Amino acid sequence: MEARMWNGLVSVAKETYTASLGEWVVPRPVMMPLVRGELVGLIWMRPLKVGQDALAGIAELANVAAAAGADEVVLAWETHDVATACELPIVGPAPCLNMLLATQGGHVLHQFPYSEQLLSRSPEGWASVVPDWRGPRAAARRRTRAADPGRGELLLHSHRSGPPRPVRRSVVHAEVRLGDSVVMIAGADTDYDGPGLNGASVGSGVYLCFPEPEAVDDWYAAAVAAGAQPVLPPVETAWGSRRARVLDTEGHEWSAGNYQPGKLGELRT
Incomplete structure (x- = not known):
């Protein structure tokens, strides 16, 4: 991705967070698919319920990127907000705007932590804040392993469902690839016969x-x-x-x- 495009997406994300936090709202996770370097849309995650529904909603964003034929994807979310919605422990800095750039060669996680300065509080107790952006953390890179052309490649994205204890692991989204053929699968939302x-x-x-x-x-x-x-x-x-x-x-x-x-x-x- 060109630096100009990336800097523009970061700027838009920060401006959106600043405006929303001032209105007592944390923006929902958003996916930005790109095709040949051009942004083709902004897809905000649907309204969610805490727990399994939040996990499923985040996974559903991948379907939109696939439908758009995206070759690059940027996913943005706030650490504390997603951890709370998915009933997962907080990992990394919080509050923090996370922006993941994913390509066919791997992905890079950029983190933009911030502190909150209280502006006002509503009668219902909602806080209006302004983010004080700190310096970005070092980007965490992970490359996708090259697939053996003679074997199928299995890509798994698993999640923790249900309350933190006991832990139940299931597959939110997986792709079985063999050459140009792809089968997409996911685990069942609940037990059934x-x-x-x-x-x-x-x-x-x-x-x-x-x-x-x-x-x-x-x-x-x-x-x-x-x-x-x-x-x-x-x-x-x-x-x-x-x-x-x-x-x-x-x-x-x-x-x-x-x-x-x-x-x-x-x-x-």
């Missing part, structure tokens, strides 16, 4: 197509090692392909094989 196995299937599921039969065996072994329930170990089919099937920890069916739907080829008879 899904369909059980009837023979070797629960009736519906996802099929992953691999170019080589050996990759099916590798996928099956990795899935079982990660806690998946074996359903159909790797086997040669009557039509000459190799396939396997598991259930994930929530009971969803995943199949893999080297049969390529939509491609004409010779079948064994």
Whole structure:
């Protein structure tokens, strides 16, 4: 991102926070997707309830960025506000404006801490404050590891749901990538009873197509090692392909094989 664009986004974020805090409001998290260096919108997080709904609302912002075809994304939020909404411990400086710049090569977290100077207080007890911006903290950088072109790449964004104790981990947003193919998944919002196995299937599921039969065996072994329930170990089919099937920890069916739907080829008879 060009320095001029970045400095402009930081300036807008600070001005927004200054104006909102003066009106007794902390701005909601906002996502700024960019396409080829051009800002295509400002997406504010919807009104939320404390807890699970706040976690889901933050994750939903990623869907907007994906729909816009963004190649760069800036996400801004206030440390104390998000920690309180998501019922998470406060980590890092607070109060603080955080701005995360995410690209395909990784992401950089910029933090702009501030102190609050009280201007007035409403009859209901709401405080009108003006932020006194301190110097920005050193940017924290993290690069995305290059994916092995012969394997699928799994990107996970997990969160803590429910009260701080006991801790329950689930997936808010995950992407399984294999070449140009992407499957987006997320954990269930609550516990529920899904369909059980009837023979070797629960009736519906996802099929992953691999170019080589050996990759099916590798996928099956990795899935079982990660806690998946074996359903159909790797086997040669009557039509000459190799396939396997598991259930994930929530009971969803995943199949893999080297049969390529939509491609004409010779079948064994």
